[in-house]
Amino acid sequence: MKVVIRKLISTVAKRLSIAFMVFISFPGLAFNQQPPSPSAVAATNTTCCDIAPGGTYEFNQLKITVLATTLDSTGGTPYGAARMRLAEGGATKEVTANEGNSLNWHGYHVAIVAVHELGDLRGGLVTLQVATVASLPQCIGKTWKDRPAPWPCTESDQQPPSPSATPGTKLVPPAHGKIPVAFIIGRGAETIDFVGPWEAFQFAFRPSPGAMSMADMELFQLYTVSDSKEPVRVTGGMRIIPDYTYADAPEPKVVVVPATRTTPEMLDWIRKVAKHSHVVMSVCVGAYHLAEAGVLSGKTATTNDGAYVNIQRKYPDVHFVRNMRWVQSDPVIFTSGATGAGFDLALHIVDLYFGREVAERAAGSMNYPGRDWKGDGTDSVKSSQFPSDQFSTGVLGNWQGEVITKEGPLQLTIHIWPYPDDKHLVGAADVLNRDVRDLFIDPIAVNEMDLHFEIRNGASTYDGKLNAQGTTIEGTWKQSGASAPLVLKRVKK
Numbered sequence: 001m002k003v004v005i006r007k008l009i010s011t012v013a014k015r016l017s018i019a020f021m022v023f024i025s026f027p028g029l030a031f032n033q034q035p036p037s038p039s040a041v042a043a044t045n046t047t048c049c050d051i052a053p054g055g056t057y058e059f060n061q062l063k064i065t066v067l068a069t070t071l072d073s074t075g076g077t078p079y080g081a082a083r084m085r086l087a088e089g090g091a092t093k094e095v096t097a098n099e100g101n102s103l104n105w106h107g108y109h110v111a112i113v114a115v116h117e118l119g120d121l122r123g124g125l126v127t128l129q130v131a132t133v134a135s136l137p138q139c140i141g142k143t144w145k146d147r148p149a150p151w152p153c154t155e156s157d158q159q160p161p162s163p164s165a166t167p168g169t170k171l172v173p174p175a176h177g178k179i180p181v182a183f184i185i186g187r188g189a190e191t192i193d194f195v196g197p198w199e200a201f202q203f204a205f206r207p208s209p210g211a212m213s214m215a216d217m218e219l220f221q222l223y224t225v226s227d228s229k230e231p232v233r234v235t236g237g238m239r240i241i242p243d244y245t246y247a248d249a250p251e252p253k254v255v256v257v258p259a260t261r262t263t264p265e266m267l268d269w270i271r272k273v274a275k276h277s278h279v280v281m282s283v284c285v286g287a288y289h290l291a292e293a294g295v296l297s298g299k300t301a302t303t304n305d306g307a308y309v310n311i312q313r314k315y316p317d318v319h320f321v322r323n324m325r326w327v328q329s330d331p332v333i334f335t336s337g338a339t340g341a342g343f344d345l346a347l348h349i350v351d352l353y354f355g356r357e358v359a360e361r362a363a364g365s366m367n368y369p370g371r372d373w374k375g376d377g378t379d380s381v382k383s384s385q386f387p388s389d390q391f392s393t394g395v396l397g398n399w400q401g402e403v404i405t406k407e408g409p410l411q412l413t414i415h416i417w418p419y420p421d422d423k424h425l426v427g428a429a430d431v432l433n434r435d436v437r438d439l440f441i442d443p444i445a446v447n448e449m450d451l452h453f454e455i456r457n458g459a460s461t462y463d464g465k466l467n468a469q470g471t472t473i474e475g476t477w478k479q480s481g482a483s484a485p486l487v488l489k490r491v492k493k
Helices: 002-016 191-202 264-273 284-293 305-314 341-354 356-365
Strands: 045-051 056-059 062-072 079-088 091-098 102-105 108-115 126-132 179-184 220-226 254-257 279-282 326-328 333-336 397-405 408-418 425-431 436-447 450-455 460-466 472-479 482-491
Touching: 056 126, 062 108, 062 126, 079 108, 079 126, 091 102, 091 108, 179 191, 179 264, 191 220, 191 254, 191 341, 191 356, 254 264, 254 284, 254 341, 264 284, 279 284, 279 341, 284 305, 284 333, 305 436, 326 341, 333 341, 341 356, 397 472, 408 436, 408 482, 460 482
Parallel strands: 179 220, 179 254, 254 279, 279 333
Antiparallel strands: 045 126, 056 062, 062 079, 079 091, 102 108, 108 126, 326 333, 397 408, 397 482, 408 425, 425 436, 436 450, 450 460, 460 472, 472 482
16 A cells, blocks of 8 residues: 555656746845955944844955844753855855853854844844954954953853754765654645655665665655554545554654644644654645644744745744745754755755755656755746735835934835735735844734834834825834834835
């Protein structure tokens, strides 16, 4: 039966792969500054901008790219951590560090001053301090430093956090045997959500002269898990007999969570395996299950763009971003976008374990042309825009303005559109000069010409009045206990 299922899954995947390869994109997140001209005098130190994941900062010949951020609560005290790529000349280095850590590399000293928590407009941003080591003699010969932020360096050394505490750059396969991958299967599970990753992991193999069969060269051991071993009917009518139940399943290193019916047993199992697995990955609206299980709380994630409003309203403590193929939410949790993005995320996991050559071979074996699995989750194809693009009356539509806060200016774009039930308004905010996007706006209240909205559960609020022409909203922005005037002007698409 298992062989029949595997062949059936392979056939379905190959027939559907083209139909479900959805490529979505968004304007680049990079926060780029021009490098200094050759004639410019090299800087010796600076307190850098706030950099969002995907953003880049250049200091002299050093290029710093923030790859991911997370909030870790190990030990009961939350602290931020950032994964960054450093590049200088032809050399590169990926590092993971907590706020308060610093690093010497290629004559530069980089300190993480802060990794801002979700809950305000700087949520997820990284504040850095950068200097030439020559300008800080006390830093020469030092590596990682303990808290507080070492500016200048402290005398005590600290090893970088372990990969299990903060996002790592690579996953370590076992010395012997295959990596166990569990696929959660429930009633009505979306077939393509698990078929895509199943194929990607199945076709990950390493040629071996001594192998007696293809199975001997495969790198992952795949199996299905459900509430019981009774046959499960998934979308399209496929009938699957689960290999294991949540009570007797072997301990997985990778868990795939598709869109499916939720049960208490499934949520309990997700919470359990998230503590010991290398990877727990959702596909499409499978992110609902991770959010319901509580493993996305306080983190950034993605899902099907069509579910953005519903899932963000239901789980306001998670920052969902649109138009991403995949997002690494923390060292273990990954979420992917719509259906076909599961191919990209699974191939990315293969790459993290075994490198580019093995992942390329798996993609080629599936005839999968997508390339976004190689990147940082950013989509490569221009996407559709917000629902607010369809509206230009009343407060509905797109608005832009700049407000001066105590943290500096915020260049805002506000998107407002009707909720599908036509009884509520919802929206999202982008901070253009800080590469922050998709901050959910809810609630939104309108009383004739008066507008009130809140961002991130009241962390920032706005009260304004729409003019008679419907082109301008004048009001007051409140954030961190301070207020400032903000004029929003309509942007026509």
